[in-house]
Amino acid sequence: MSRMIFVNLPVSNLRASMAFYEALGFTNNPQFTDETAACMVWSDAIYVMLLTHDKWRTFTDRPICPATSSEVSLALALDSREAVDAMIDAAAAHGGTADVNPVQELGFMYARDLTDPDGHVWGPLWMDMSAVQAA
Numbered sequence: 001m002s003r004m005i006f007v008n009l010p011v012s013n014l015r016a017s018m019a020f021y022e023a024l025g026f027t028n029n030p031q032f033t034d035e036t037a038a039c040m041v042w043s044d045a046i047y048v049m050l051l052t053h054d055k056w057r058t059f060t061d062r063p064i065c066p067a068t069s070s071e072v073s074l075a076l077a078l079d080s081r082e083a084v085d086a087m088i089d090a091a092a093a094h095g096g097t098a099d100v101n102p103v104q105e106l107g108f109m110y111a112r113d114l115t116d117p118d119g120h121v122w123g124p125l126w127m128d129m130s131a132v133q134a135a
Contacts, residue, residue, distance in 0.1 A: 002045065004046070005045065007046070007047070008049045009049070009051065009118065010052075010056035010064045011052065011116075011117070012117070014036070014038055014050060014052050017118065018038045019095075020094045020116055021048065021116070023090045023093070023094040024087055025042075025090075028041070029041050036051065037050060037051050037055050066119070067115075068119060069119070070121050072120075072121070073122070074122050074123065076124050076125070077126070078125065081110045084110055084111070084125060085112070087124040088114055091114040091115075096116050099113065100114060100115050100121065107131065108128045108132050110125065110126045111123055111124070112124060
């Protein structure tokens, strides 16, 4: 089996969260989707499992963080600065919040942060690897 990552996120509205992630470029895998959970695919190795709060509670007794808290920030490498901006725009247009942290403009790297409708932080970024290697 190849190495994969499954990011599990508690969500308050499963259908709205699915629409949000689809707007960002994720696709739904219906094989692992039902009324309590949805498998959203970013790549062959990265999957985001959206779980209703009731489903989440079958995995842990730990409390769900409020939307105003941050427990983790997940970064996604994109192909261009324009792709970063497009993801931020899509997030803002589909129930997320854009630029929840200062924009990082480092020359070789461009990054912006967004939150999904439940406050989970994602950081689309672009890096010019030739500039990184030169440094």
